[in-house]
Amino acid sequence: MSEAHYDLAVIGGGINGAGIARDASGRGLRVVLLEQNDFAGGTSSASTKLIHGGLRYLEHYEFRLVAESLREREVLLRLAPHLVTPLRFVLPHVKSLRPAWMMCMGLWLYDRLGGRGSLPASTAVSLDGTPEGAPLRPLLRKGFVYWDAWVDDARLVIANLRSAAGYGATLMRSTRFVAARREAGVWRIEARHRDGSVRILRARALVNAAGPWVAEAAHGIEGSQDMAARVQLVKGSHIVVPRVHPGRYAYLLQNDDRRIVFVLPYEERYSLIGTTDVLIETPEQGAHIDAAEVRYLLAAANRYLATHLRERNIVWTYSGVRPLYDDGSANPSATTRDYHLVLDAGEDVPLLSIYGGKITTYRKLAEAALAQLRPWLEPARGEWTAHEPLPGGAGASERALSTLQKQYEGLPASLVERLYRRHGSETSALLAGAVTVDDLGHHFGADLYEREVRHFIAHEWAEEPDDVLWRRTKAGLHLSAAERQEFEGWFVAQQGRMQRETRCSA
Numbered sequence: 001m002s003e004a005h006y007d008l009a010v011i012g013g014g015i016n017g018a019g020i021a022r023d024a025s026g027r028g029l030r031v032v033l034l035e036q037n038d039f040a041g042g043t044s045s046a047s048t049k050l051i052h053g054g055l056r057y058l059e060h061y062e063f064r065l066v067a068e069s070l071r072e073r074e075v076l077l078r079l080a081p082h083l084v085t086p087l088r089f090v091l092p093h094v095k096s097l098r099p100a101w102m103m104c105m106g107l108w109l110y111d112r113l114g115g116r117g118s119l120p121a122s123t124a125v126s127l128d129g130t131p132e133g134a135p136l137r138p139l140l141r142k143g144f145v146y147w148d149a150w151v152d153d154a155r156l157v158i159a160n161l162r163s164a165a166g167y168g169a170t171l172m173r174s175t176r177f178v179a180a181r182r183e184a185g186v187w188r189i190e191a192r193h194r195d196g197s198v199r200i201l202r203a204r205a206l207v208n209a210a211g212p213w214v215a216e217a218a219h220g221i222e223g224s225q226d227m228a229a230r231v232q233l234v235k236g237s238h239i240v241v242p243r244v245h246p247g248r249y250a251y252l253l254q255n256d257d258r259r260i261v262f263v264l265p266y267e268e269r270y271s272l273i274g275t276t277d278v279l280i281e282t283p284e285q286g287a288h289i290d291a292a293e294v295r296y297l298l299a300a301a302n303r304y305l306a307t308h309l310r311e312r313n314i315v316w317t318y319s320g321v322r323p324l325y326d327d328g329s330a331n332p333s334a335t336t337r338d339y340h341l342v343l344d345a346g347e348d349v350p351l352l353s354i355y356g357g358k359i360t361t362y363r364k365l366a367e368a369a370l371a372q373l374r375p376w377l378e379p380a381r382g383e384w385t386a387h388e389p390l391p392g393g394a395g396a397s398e399r400a401l402s403t404l405q406k407q408y409e410g411l412p413a414s415l416v417e418r419l420y421r422r423h424g425s426e427t428s429a430l431l432a433g434a435v436t437v438d439d440l441g442h443h444f445g446a447d448l449y450e451r452e453v454r455h456f457i458a459h460e461w462a463e464e465p466d467d468v469l470w471r472r473t474k475a476g477l478h479l480s481a482a483e484r485q486e487f488e489g490w491f492v493a494q495q496g497r498m499q500r501e502t503r504c505s506a
């Protein structure tokens with residue numbers, strides 16, 4: 001049985017675990033991260049995919065959270081411009097739901113809370129005979145426009161992990177944290193790989209970033225069982241339908257339960273509609289959308305849209321679970337989305353448990369986690385992640401994309417763009433030497449080629465077909481059932497061949 005020693009062990013390969021692993025390893029700490037399934041396989045690939053201040057949170061007086069999120073929006077637009085892109089929102093005005101003065105005041109505050117940013121200020125917009133009004137019911141005449149940003153959530157996790165790995169972090173996927181106890185001034189951690197092998201690790205500090213499974217992981221950590229009571233699990237679901245409007249902007253629709261529903265442009269051909277807020281007891285209950293959520297989302301969209309959506313229009317759904325800090329609120333929509341870090345410094349061997357948070361604030365959460373652990377870990381370097389671009393982010397811009405499209409003029413411009421949105425400035429390395437699509441290897445359908453898949457296997461820890469189809473890309477949505485099946489067959493055969501080669505060379 002192998003044993004290894006680290007400064008910091010992190011449970012969970014979602015955005016929070018990945019962000020902490022990146023920050024800590026970049027400060028010179030020896031880091032290990034354990035993920036039971038695929039990286040980003042939990043909530044961090046099931047979000048609404050917004051890097052946003054959260055206009056709605058103003059109604060709950062969450063000014064600190066909104067201000068920090070808006071500042072982070074600017075930081076992330078800079079660090080990963082290929083993954084985080086500005087998105088314009090249209091907010092139709094319905095007098096009976098919120099008066100115009102309230103909307104104006106909220107947007108005025110939203111424009112200012114984060115300080116001067118790069119995105120345009122909010123404005124009023126006519127919905128009468130304008131492109132913004134065209135997809136909506138004719139009764140809606142007035143609205144507002146404001147800006148936030150869109151993110152490929154799963155790829156943001158991978159970008160953080162690639163950076164962490166570059167700084168020397170050990171990343172173990174398919175490896176489940178089982179138990180930890182304090183022993184001889186460090187944590188003794190037991191983890192189990194999917195193949196049944198057990199690993200024993202030692203670390204000076206432990207972070208529980210298991211997201212919706214934070215309570216379950218806490219049960220395995222000696223002395224931390226009472227942490228379980230602090231999490232409130234709130235399921236949120238989305239539906240995907242054929243594109244309901246052509247513009248590259250989104251709608252924020254008010255509902256009469258005072259919640260809001262987004263209609264977002266998604267993967268060119270589709271619209272993403274979400275989300276719901278359903279209190280659940282266990283993470284497993286959050287795996288799938290239920291009939292009531294489908295009805296809720298369709299009704300919210302149909303209240304505003306000129307095209308009537310039906311259940312048969314739904315092409316895909318996904319659900320995720322928010323691991324919120326239980327602030328005692330009975331209404332899951334009102335429970336704080338802010339993060340809470342709970343430190344247990346028992347026996348001078350620290351455990352930090354992470355609750356709540358948003359994709360948007362993961363980087364600040366990581367800084368806060370490192371600040372709490374500083375007395376024990378004494379990292380060589382201070383805060384640094386606000387300035388160093390994520391992999392693919394350095395030099396990425398719309399201009400760099402058009403230069404690349406010219407450079408690879410033998411490839412479809414749409415393919416180069418799609419690759420660029422995934423790999424940013426690393427796309428040129430991925431495409432090196434390609435003159436036509438024939439140079440990219442086997443074509444699986446849509447924009448998925450063998451060369452990129454091999455990159456996912458070699459550099460992004462893809463081990464299962466779904467890792468590629470639903471997280472490294474969203475090709476699953478674009479391939480036919482037969483194409484998906486063919487891809488799965490190819491992938492499994494490929495993995496088998498690689499394992500045999502590894503065994504032979506060992």
Ligand SMILES: Cc1cc2nc3c(=O)[nH]c(=O)nc-3n(C[C@H](O)[C@H](O)[C@H](O)COP(=O)(O)OP(=O)(O)OC[C@H]3O[C@@H](n4cnc5c(N)ncnc54)[C@H](O)[C@@H]3O)c2cc1C
Pocket residue numbers: 011012013014015016017034035036037038039040041042043044045046047048049050051052175176177178209210211212213214217234235236237275276319320321322323356357358359360361
């Ligand atoms: C419907 C919905 C919409 C959202 N929309 C947005 C949005 O638009 N913008 C935004 O900023 N935020 C949004 N959020 C919030 C955001 O998605 C979450 O706060 C964030 O993804 C949580 O990340 P995490 O790393 O804490 O959890 P996760 O991503 O769930 O990661 C935890 C990981 O820990 C692993 N794990 C668990 N137990 C173990 C174990 N024993 N051993 C090893 N690994 C383990 C899991 O497999 C999982 O991968 C949304 C959330 C939901 C549910």
